[in-house]
Amino acid sequence: MSLSSMIEVRDVSKRFGCFVALDRVSVDIREGEFFSLLGPSGCGKTTLLRMIGGFDSVSSGEILIGGKPMQDIPANRRPTNMVFQSYAIFPHLDVAKNVAYGLKRQRLGAKEEARRVEEALAQVSLGHLGARMASQLSGGQRQRVALARALVMRPKVLLLDEPLSALDKKLREQMQVELRRLQQSVGITFVLVTHDQYEALAMSDRVAVMFGGQIKQVAAPQEIYQRPATRQVADFLGGMNFIEARIGEIGSSHATVETETFGRLQVLKPAHGSADFGKAILGIRPERIRVLWEDETASDVISGTVMERHYFGEVTHLIVKTDDNQPLLTVSETNDFGADDIPVGAKINLAYERDAFVLMAE
Amino acid sequence: MVLISAPFLYAFILLAFPILSVFAHSFWTQNYLTINYGFTLENYRIALTEPLYQQLLLRSLRISLTVGVATILLAFPMAYFISFHGGQRKGLLLFLVTLPFWTSYLLRILSWKIILGKQGALNTALMSAGIIDEPIASLIYNSNAVILTLAHSWVAFAILPIFVTLEKIDRTLLEAATDLGDGPFMRFVRITLPLSATGIVSALLIVMIPTVGDYVTPKLVGGSEGIMIANAIQSQFGRASNWPLGAALSVVTMASVGLMSGGLFLAVQALKRLAR
Amino acid sequence: MTVLRTLGRNWLVVYAALFILFLYLPVLLISVFAFNSSAVPAFPLAGFTTKWFGELSGSIAIHQAALNSLKVALITAVLSTVLGICVARATTRYTFRGKQMMKGVIMAPLILPEIIIAVSLLIMMLRLGLDLSLMTITAGHVLFCLPYSISVLVAGFEGFDRSLEEASADLGETAFGTFHRVTLPMMMPSIISSLLVAFTVSFDEFILAFFLGGASPTLPVYMFAQLRFAAKLPAILALGTVILIVSVLLLILAETYRRRAERRIEFEGS
Numbered sequence: 013m014s015l016s017s018m019i020e021v022r023d024v025s026k027r028f029g030c031f032v033a034l035d036r037v038s039v040d041i042r043e044g045e046f047f048s049l050l051g052p053s054g055c056g057k058t059t060l061l062r063m064i065g066g067f068d069s070v071s072s073g074e075i076l077i078g079g080k081p082m083q084d085i086p087a088n089r090r091p092t093n094m095v096f097q098s099y100a101i102f103p104h105l106d107v108a109k110n111v112a113y114g115l116k117r118q119r120l121g122a123k124e125e126a127r128r129v130e131e132a133l134a135q136v137s138l139g140h141l142g143a144r145m146a147s148q149l150s151g152g153q154r155q156r157v158a159l160a161r162a163l164v165m166r167p168k169v170l171l172l173d174e175p176l177s178a179l180d181k182k183l184r185e186q187m188q189v190e191l192r193r194l195q196q197s198v199g200i201t202f203v204l205v206t207h208d209q210y211e212a213l214a215m216s217d218r219v220a221v222m223f224g225g226q227i228k229q230v231a232a233p234q235e236i237y238q239r240p241a242t243r244q245v246a247d248f249l250g251g252m253n254f255i256e257a258r259i260g261e262i263g264s265s266h267a268t269v270e271t272e273t274f275g276r277l278q279v280l281k282p283a284h285g286s287a288d289f290g291k292a293i294l295g296i297r298p299e300r301i302r303v304l305w306e307d308e309t310a311s312d313v314i315s316g317t318v319m320e321r322h323y324f325g326e327v328t329h330l331i332v333k334t335d336d337n338q339p340l341l342t343v344s345e346t347n348d349f350g351a352d353d354i355p356v357g358a359k360i361n362l363a364y365e366r367d368a369f370v371l372m373a374e
Numbered sequence: 375m376v377l378i379s380a381p382f383l384y385a386f387i388l389l390a391f392p393i394l395s396v397f398a399h400s401f402w403t404q405n406y407l408t409i410n411y412g413f414t415l416e417n418y419r420i421a422l423t424e425p426l427y428q429q430l431l432l433r434s435l436r437i438s439l440t441v442g443v444a445t446i447l448l449a450f451p452m453a454y455f456i457s458f459h460g461g462q463r464k465g466l467l468l469f470l471v472t473l474p475f476w477t478s479y480l481l482r483i484l485s486w487k488i489i490l491g492k493q494g495a496l497n498t499a500l501m502s503a504g505i506i507d508e509p510i511a512s513l514i515y516n517s518n519a520v521i522l523t524l525a526h527s528w529v530a531f532a533i534l535p536i537f538v539t540l541e542k543i544d545r546t547l548l549e550a551a552t553d554l555g556d557g558p559f560m561r562f563v564r565i566t567l568p569l570s571a572t573g574i575v576s577a578l579l580i581v582m583i584p585t586v587g588d589y590v591t592p593k594l595v596g597g598s599e600g601i602m603i604a605n606a607i608q609s610q611f612g613r614a615s616n617w618p619l620g621a622a623l624s625v626v627t628m629a630s631v632g633l634m635s636g637g638l639f640l641a642v643q644a645l646k647r648l649a650r
Numbered sequence: 651m652t653v654l655r656t657l658g659r660n661w662l663v664v665y666a667a668l669f670i671l672f673l674y675l676p677v678l679l680i681s682v683f684a685f686n687s688s689a690v691p692a693f694p695l696a697g698f699t700t701k702w703f704g705e706l707s708g709s710i711a712i713h714q715a716a717l718n719s720l721k722v723a724l725i726t727a728v729l730s731t732v733l734g735i736c737v738a739r740a741t742t743r744y745t746f747r748g749k750q751m752m753k754g755v756i757m758a759p760l761i762l763p764e765i766i767i768a769v770s771l772l773i774m775m776l777r778l779g780l781d782l783s784l785m786t787i788t789a790g791h792v793l794f795c796l797p798y799s800i801s802v803l804v805a806g807f808e809g810f811d812r813s814l815e816e817a818s819a820d821l822g823e824t825a826f827g828t829f830h831r832v833t834l835p836m837m838m839p840s841i842i843s844s845l846l847v848a849f850t851v852s853f854d855e856f857i858l859a860f861f862l863g864g865a866s867p868t869l870p871v872y873m874f875a876q877l878r879f880a881a882k883l884p885a886i887l888a889l890g891t892v893i894l895i896v897s898v899l900l901l902i903l904a905e906t907y908r909r910r911a912e913r914r915i916e917f918e919g920s
Contacts, residue, residue, distance in 0.1 A: 088557055097546075102550070117554075381733035392767075451665050478897065479855075480856050480874060488679060493690060584762075608861075620769065631763060
């Protein structure tokens with residue numbers, strides 16, 4: 013993966029009347045990377061994608077693709093191609109004609125065109141379906157046709173607008189793997205819009221998390237999950253226990269904080285934003301706290317009472333009230349050791365790791 | 375089941391029976407006021423070989439085809455405008471456009487008689503503006519006057535089916551075409567037009583079928599040059615009083631309308647197969 | 651230059667404006683000449699007058715024709731709406747064999763050349779020995795208006811969610827009570843809309859009334875007959891103006907009810 017920028021989004025805003033859909037967004041997307049825009053519906057992620065593709069105009073700021081400003085370049089002349097959420101398969105054409113749609117304009121000659129179409133269909137394992145009409149395709153097949161139709165254009169950037177949201181769970185998981193594999197084999201930049209955090213984490217090189225028209229954090233999946241910059245980001249990416257803390261000393265990379273339940277802790281400073289606030293939010297993922305069985309010992313232990321128990325098959329979530337009457341903690345424990353047998357009302361001990369805490373901006 | 379039978383019986387009795395009796399009459403003959411029930415094909419021979427009737431039938435088909443094509447050409451941009459640029463006022467625009475269709479058919483034709491007449495509104499307006507010195511006589515009493523009047527009458531109706539198919543086109547298909555390199559014109563030709571073909575054909579049919587048998591328009595603005603088959607049918611039931619011949623002419627008209635629609639339908643099917 | 655360029659870009663808007671003008675101008679001319687004091691409809695206009703309308707109100711023949719049209723249109727509106735409700739209910743709620751065929755027969759008058767319907771009805775009625783009268787016109791008009799009523803009603807019935815009736819039954823209401831308290835109020839706008847549309851179509855219909863009418867003409871037939879006399883033209887134009895205004899008002903009313911029905915269904919769907 014090269015580190016040069018493929019897409020540069022500079023200070024881009026989008027206003028619909030007095031509603032601000034995008035608020036001075038800046039981000040660099042690198043050449044050959046799989047980049048995801050993740051956020052809840054209405055956060056502006058689709059608007060940003062459509063601006064890159066040229067389907068929505070930019071109210072202010074600019075977008076560069078391959079170093080060239082895109083201001084005056086309409087969608088049909090941009091080096092991007094899109095896989096639409098609804099797939100937008102042309103209903104009056106068969107699969108091969110759908111895939112050949114964009115090539116027709118390049119006047120490659122019938123032979124070369126047929127070869128390219130065949131190659132693209134093979135890429136998405138649809139080689140045998142060229143003569144099918146769009147109406148005869150299943151959801152997964154339609155999605156592959158949409159992919160082939162865009163890839164056959166050999167774009168610099170492939171834009172994917174929630175491409176998997178219409179598929180059922182099993183097919184979705186299979187397509188996640190395939191999409192990732194496909195991206196690595198063709199090597200072009202993929203920009204994916206999704207509201208599914210697992211999808212974004214599983215497929216991407218980097219993820220941008222968006223809320224309210226702003227990008228709150230851009231980072232690799234592990235970092236996004238383990239070191240979310242804000243409470244919002246942490247919350248969106250899965251369960252997180254939030255603990256109120258007071259900032260003590262601030263070092264160059266670490267800060268010392270005080271909490272009621274866990275005492276004094278040394279934590280990394282937030283990835284984004286300044287750390288010079290008196291009050292801060294500390295987070296710990298439920299799976300980073302574990303039940304301490306009777307025959308075990310650990311250096312950092314708290315105790316509490318189980319208030320609720322939720323069974324999820326491979327794991328059980330315990331809602332625990334700590335003895336110092338702080339807000340309830342959620343603990344996620346695998347069922348290998350019998351966490352699903354702990355009765356509600358039981359007194360238990362919990363062990364935690366000191367480096368599992370993250371300091372976040374509110 | 376019970377619900378639909380009453381209206382169905384009503385429509386059946388008032389439609390199928392009468393049409394069957396037209397069929398029956400077309401094989402009989404009439405002598406002054408008495409019907410002779412002997413089977414004969416004589417009426418069809420007259421209807422199909424008499425130059426007058428041949429000419430009237432061909433003219434009716436030609437006029438209705440011209441009207442059909444003209445209304446499509448006029449209606450399509452309007453339907454397109456309402457569907458793609460109508461925004462919040464789509465319903466209002468559609469109502470505004472179809473409203474005249476529901477007002478008196480006779481009055482709409484009458485208005486063209488007033489406009490196109492030799493001493494009519496258009497000629498006198500042009501003369502008082504000094505653009506022409508003599509009234510133009512060729513405005514009225516010919517096929518063109520009939521075509522203009524019919525096109526005006528039916529254009530509103532042609533908008534509806536076109537509008538409906540345009541509304542059904544998923545707008546992301548157009549974005550996809552743009553994404554794959556098409557400009558606005560190519561996108562229109564390759565996506566919008568083929569996907570609205572059904573609407574265009576149904577508009578063509580719902581305009582052409584009734585206009586073949588139009589009676590009032592040729593009567594009021596057609597003159598002897600613009601007279602159509604319906605006028606001939608009417609005169610067999612009126613002055614000429616030859617019901618069997620009138621019936622045969624009606625059957626021939628129905629058959630030509632059927633053939634025309636069938637032909638159009640097949641042509642479109644063939645085109646569709648060719649496209650994919 | 652900038653004006654031209656904007657026009658170029660917005661040629662569709664310009665076209666739409668011209669289209670509306672083309673659609674309305676001829677009809678508007680009728681009203682313009684109805685107020686023109688010259689007996690000949692020509693430019694330049696001679697002067698403003700309402701005397702042609704005065705002539706109208708004095709004519710017994712016109713009153714009689716108007717009354718005939720009113721009778722025919724009222725009965726037609728009621729009958730075609732009642733029959734239309736049956737068809738709309740049956741086709742939107744139930745599936746049964748021959749449904750498409752039956753619907754096809756009922757909707758056929760919409761696409762058959764009207765002269766064919768008129769001629770065949772005429773033959774049958776005369777062969778049955780019926781006297782041509784307002785009755786025969788009404789019979790023809792019901793046949794002709796039924797497809798229009800059905801189109802309006804089906805649109806209203808289609809969006810009607812069956813679960814509303816089931817909810818009513820679930821809450822203990824009888825079948826009749828459900829119809830009275832749920833179905834009818836929900837359907838009312840489209841029923842009224844159907845009544846108005848059928849009334850308007852029947853009131854304006856000429857060909858069937860011309861062929862199937864006896865000695866007493868409806869308004870359009872009377873107008874058509876009067877067109878032979880040039881001197882009667884201004885009065886006809888005045889009459890036409892009145893008819894146009896009434897039709898437009900009725901149609902606006904019908905549209906208002908149709909939209910109300912649409913909104914009701916949309917609300918239900920949301």
